[in-house]
Each structure stands twice: as C-alpha cells, then as structure tokens.
Amino acid sequence: MTLLAEHFVKPPEWTWYILTYFFLAGLSGGSYALGALLRLSRRPGYQAAARLAFLAAFPLILACPLLLTLDLGQPLRFWHMLFDSANLPALNFKYWSPMSLGVWALSIYAAFAFVSFVEALSSRVRRLLAGGLGAVVAVLGGALGLFVAAYTGVLLSVSNQPVWSDGWPLGGLFLASGLSGAAALLVLAAGYRPQLAEGVRALSEADRYFVAIEAVLVVMFLVTVALAGSLGKLFSGIIPLLWLFVVLGLAVPVVAHTRTRPILPLITSLLVLVGVLALRAAVIFGAQS
Amino acid sequence: MAVKRAGFFTDTSVCIGCKACEVACKEWNGLQGNSPNLLLDSFDNTGQLDAENWRHVKFYERMPDQANLVEQPASTGGGQAFLMMSDVCKHCQHASCMEVCPTNAIVRTEFDTVYIQQDVCNGCRNCISACPYNVIGFNQATGTVHKCTLCYDRLQNDLTPACAKACPTESIKFGDVDTLHQLADARLAALQKQGYSKAQLYGRDDKVYGGLNAFFLLMDEPEVYNLPNRANAVLPSRNNLPGYLGGLATAVVAVIAGLIAFRRRGESEETKA
Numbered sequence: 001m002t003l004l005a006e007h008f009v010k011p012p013e014w015t016w017y018i019l020t021y022f023f024l025a026g027l028s029g030g031s032y033a034l035g036a037l038l039r040l041s042r043r044p045g046y047q048a049a050a051r052l053a054f055l056a057a058f059p060l061i062l063a064c065p066l067l068l069t070l071d072l073g074q075p076l077r078f079w080h081m082l083f084d085s086a087n088l089p090a091l092n093f094k095y096w097s098p099m100s101l102g103v104w105a106l107s108i109y110a111a112f113a114f115v116s117f118v119e120a121l122s123s124r125v126r127r128l129l130a131g132g133l134g135a136v137v138a139v140l141g142g143a144l145g146l147f148v149a150a151y152t153g154v155l156l157s158v159s160n161q162p163v164w165s166d167g168w169p170l171g172g173l174f175l176a177s178g179l180s181g182a183a184a185l186l187v188l189a190a191g192y193r194p195q196l197a198e199g200v201r202a203l204s205e206a207d208r209y210f211v212a213i214e215a216v217l218v219v220m221f222l223v224t225v226a227l228a229g230s231l232g233k234l235f236s237g238i239i240p241l242l243w244l245f246v247v248l249g250l251a252v253p254v255v256a257h258t259r260t261r262p263i264l265p266l267i268t269s270l271l272v273l274v275g276v277l278a279l280r281a282a283v284i285f286g287a288q289s
Numbered sequence: 290m291a292v293k294r295a296g297f298f299t300d301t302s303v304c305i306g307c308k309a310c311e312v313a314c315k316e317w318n319g320l321q322g323n324s325p326n327l328l329l330d331s332f333d334n335t336g337q338l339d340a341e342n343w344r345h346v347k348f349y350e351r352m353p354d355q356a357n358l359v360e361q362p363a364s365t366g367g368g369q370a371f372l373m374m375s376d377v378c379k380h381c382q383h384a385s386c387m388e389v390c391p392t393n394a395i396v397r398t399e400f401d402t403v404y405i406q407q408d409v410c411n412g413c414r415n416c417i418s419a420c421p422y423n424v425i426g427f428n429q430a431t432g433t434v435h436k437c438t439l440c441y442d443r444l445q446n447d448l449t450p451a452c453a454k455a456c457p458t459e460s461i462k463f464g465d466v467d468t469l470h471q472l473a474d475a476r477l478a479a480l481q482k483q484g485y486s487k488a489q490l491y492g493r494d495d496k497v498y499g500g501l502n503a504f505f506l507l508m509d510e511p512e513v514y515n516l517p518n519r520a521n522a523v524l525p526s527r528n529n530l531p532g533y534l535g536g537l538a539t540a541v542v543a544v545i546a547g548l549i550a551f552r553r554r555g556e557s558e559e560t561k562a
Contacts, residue, residue, distance in 0.1 A: 073412020073432030172539030
C-alpha cells in the first residue's frame with residue numbers, strides 16, 4: 001500500500017475578512033492598473049474612464065487595512081507588521097514572507113492611489129501632474145496595483161496548506177481575475193454616461209481578454225492541484241456551486257459579445273464580479289474545508 | 290549545567306500511551322485544555338496539537354496481519370501493530386513558521402529552540418498555514434498563537450521540561466541535541482539487531498527541515514505517523530519564485546492584452562468617426 005505523503009496542516013481560519021480583502025485588493029489594484037493604462041494612452045476619449053478608475057481604486061484600498069486589522073487576533077498590534085516592536089524604531093521587512101512584503105506594498109500603493117484619487121478630483125492637481133511626473137506616478141502606481149492584486153495569491157501559495165501550496169498559478173490567477181473584476185466594476189460604475197462611453201467599450205473589450213487569461217490560469221491551477229492529489233477539497237460541500245459562478249463570470253463577457261442582441265452590460269458586469277468573488281471563496285474555503 | 294542546543298529524543302518504541310506528558314505539560318504551562326471530547330479514535334481524545342495541547346499522544350492501531358508489517362517477531366507484529374507516539378513541536382532548524390511570520394514574533398532562543406513571543410504576536414495566523422506538522426494553534430482568549438516552548442522558563446532555570454520529567458518509560462528524553470543523537474543511534478542499532486527492520490530515526494539528520502531539535506525514533510515509515518517524508522519536507526518559501534514569476538508573466542500578458550484592446554477599440558472609434 002502506498003501512503004499519500006503530504007503535509008498535515010491546520011487551516012489558519014482565514015475567512016470572511018480575508019475573502020473580502022482579497023476581493024477588494026484585486027479590484028483596487030486592477031482598477032488602478034487599468035486607469036494607468038487608459039491615462040497613458042493619452043487618448044482624450046479614455047481620460048474620463050481613467051479618472052473613474054482612479055476614483056474607484058483609492059476608496060477600495062482604504063477598506064483593506066481595516067479588514068486585515070479586524071482579522072487579527074490582536075488588532076491593536078497591527079503595526080507589528082511594519083515595525084519591530086521589540087526593537088523600535090527598526091522596521092520589519094521580510095521579502096521572503098509575502099505577508100510582510102504585501103503589507104509594505106499595500107501601504108506604498110495606497111499612497112499612490114491617494115495621489116491619483118486627488119488628481120482625478122482636482123483639475124489643479126491634474127494640471128500639476130500633466131507632464132512626466134503624472135506619467136511616472138501612473139507607471140509606478142500601476143505596477144504596485146498589479147502587485148497588490150497578485151500577491152494575495154502568492155501569499156496563499158507560500159504555505160504548506162494543501163491546495164494553496166500545491167499550485168504556483170494562484171498569483172497570476174488572482175491578478176487576471178482582479179483585472180477582469182476591475183474592468184467589470186468600472187463598466188458598472190460608468191453606467192450610460194456619454195463622456196465615459198468610449199472608455200467603457202474599451203474596458204469591455206479588455207475584459208474579454210482578461211477572462212481568457214483567467215480561464216487558462218484556472219485550468220492550470222486545477223491541474224497542479226489535481227497532480228498533488230488535493231482536488232477533492234476544491235469540490236467538497238457547496239464549493240462546486242462557487243465554481244459554477246466562476247464559470248458564469250468567465251463565460252458571460254464572451255457570450256455577451258458574440259450575441260447579436262446584447263445582454264445588458266450591467267448584468268454582465270455583475271456576473272463577472274460575482275465570479276471574481278466566487279473564485280476567491282472557492283480557493284479560500286475549499287482549502288480549509 | 291544548562292544545555293547549549295536543547296532538544297527531545299522521543300523514542301516511540303517504549304511509549305505506552307499513558308499521556309503523563311500531556312498532563313505534565315498542561316500543569317506546568319497552565320494550559321486549560323479543550324472541552325472533553327469523545328473522539329472514538331482508539332485511546333485518543335486529545336485529537337491534535339493546538340494552543341491548549343503542546344504534547345499529544347498519537348495512537349495508530351494496525352492488525353499484525355496487515356500488509357507491510359514486519360513478520361518478526363510475529364507475536365507483536367514487528368512492533369508495528371499498535372503505534373504510540375508523543376507528538377510535539379519539532380523545533381525545526383529550518384522552521385516554516387518562523388519563515389513566514391511577518392512580525393518576527395517567532396524567534397530562535399539561546400537554547401536553539403523555536404519560540405513564539407506572546408507580546409509580539411498579533412494573531413495573523415500565517416504560521417498555522419505554514420507548519421507542516423499541525424503544531425501551532427490559535428487561542429481566542431489571548432488573540433495569539435501558541436505551541437510548545439520546550440519549557441523555556443524551565444530551561445532558563447536549568448530544569449528538565451515537564452513532559453520529559455514526567456515520562457515514566459523515558460520515551461521522552463531531554464538533553465543536548467548532540468548527546469541525544471548518540472543515544473538515538475545506539476537505540477536504533479539495538480532495535481535493528483532485534484529484528485525491527487523498519488525502525489528509523491526521523492529528524493536526526495538534516496534531511497528533514499535541516500534537522501529537528503525534537504526528533505523521533507519511529508517503528509515504521511513517517512507517513513504512517515502522519516509526518517511528511519523527506520521528499521515532502523519542504524519550506525513555504527519554495528513557492529515564492531514560481532508564484533511571483535507566474536504573477537509577473539500574467540501581468541506582462543495582461544498589460545499587452547489591455548493595450549491591444551484599448552488600441553483596437555480606439556481605432557474602431559476613429560474609423561466610425
């Protein structure tokens with residue numbers, strides 16, 4: 001008899017706060033990155049959508065430290081993540097621990113998101129950042145946004161938890177899904193405002209590419225987990241229902257595009273967002289079931 | 290004289306499953322224990338190591354005629370029919386928990402043991418998902434994680450840890466790791482001479498997490514005791530590079546895809562105009 005050699009790990013009981021954090025971090029990072037791309041395109045028709053993306057990115061990331069703090073067993077010690085409490089004012093920075101790296105990235109990203117938020121609100125700041133400085137902010141903030149959306153997946157992978165540590169594609173998967181969700185969120189927030197119409201069409205088109213990348217990564221993730229023998233965890237209890245929403249979120253933008261009678265963009269966007277949330281829920285709760 | 294590198298050598302071949310170690314540990318460390326729970330799993334009602342159980346006697350019952358058991362001595366199933374093992378934090382040289390801890394609450398002490406500083410831990414629970422031995426547990430009351438300290442306070446006072454002190458069969462031996470290695474080697478040789486061919490040391494060498502300060506003599510393969518074998522004794526950081534590279538590759542593809550989408554859509558708008 002061959003015994004399955006594996007790790008015997010307790011679940012860390014990361015649940016609703018962490019799920020919500022992963023969801024919002026993906027949407028915020030994705031929104032900022034899309035806003036940066038739209039802004040740097042310099043196409044006048046896209047600039048209103050870029051501003052909308054920056055207006056969304058900052059409030060979304062603002063909720064994240066709160067969620068992370070509430071999840072701690074000792075919330076008042078949240079600052080121990082950044083400072084060495086036993087050796088003040090020394091900083092705590094462990095690049096090999098995604099949680100440590102992520103907290104720093106989140107903090108710096110939030111500063112960029114704030115600058116771009118103010119830029120989107122104030123025409124005076126916009127004039128100030130019209131030149132190269134604004135482009136640098138957008139590029140750096142965009143890169144940090146992509147990191148914030150992706151590292152949450154790497155954080156799960158860098159463990160010994162079956163499912164999470166079995167697959168390396170989680171970082172990429174959460175990034176692709178964050179970008180897809182952000183595009184959907186911006187389309188939803190834009191509504192039918194004419195000044196945003198051109199940006200909305202561009203974002204809808206980009207979303208179809210993002211869901212294609214995400215679909216490939218979902219398959220790669222499931223294959224790596226299956227090869228490690230942990231796939232059963234991802235399909236236990238009500239988790240298959242979550243995968244159903246993931247598949248819907250991936251299929252609807254493509255189906256909506258190919259139909260002659262268009263499906264309402266609002267419904268498409270809502271289903272994509274539900275899929276983005278369901279993906280994270282399936283991965284988080286499935287592994288800990 | 291205080292030890293330089295403190296450790297346990299747990300010889301499972303002489304464990305009788307009395308759980309004196311569990312009781313002594315709770316007594317000394319002031320652990321309340323969990324609510325009584327009838328698990329109907331052999332004589333084990335503790336279940337697992339966690340914030341309230343820093344020693345846990347595992348029971349593995351197997352019939353002597355089961356496949357893979359050594360035939361000699363036949364009457365006892367080769368010493369593999371009824372396995373008992375007092376499990377504990379391994380105080381790994383390459384500790385997964387320490388690696389991921391973002392607050393540096395988990396440190397290596399002057400006794401070369403792995404210790405969670407209760408005044409630094411903020412209860413993020415990252416270490417729980419990292420520990421491959423299911424050792425660390427979260428305590429709602431303190432809001433922090435807990436595990437065996439190898440009786441850090443007793444070590445500071447040159448005392449033997451409570452579990453080793455209480456063990457009536459000396460299954461749990463405490464001492465300097467180098468001395469314990471010699472004891473373990475001699476015990477293994479004696480068992481093998483008696484025909485217990487599957488007897489082996491786990492964590493004695495550096496093949497498992499760089500060596501375990503709390504290592505074991507097992508009567509069968511590590512998997513039988515729910516311990517990761519050598520091939521699976523891997524650190525969380527193994528996934529850093531592939532994880533970030535996967536994210537980077539996705540970012541590059543997604544940014545190119547976004548640029549193409551924005552350009553294509555922009556051009557089609559211009560054509561319409």
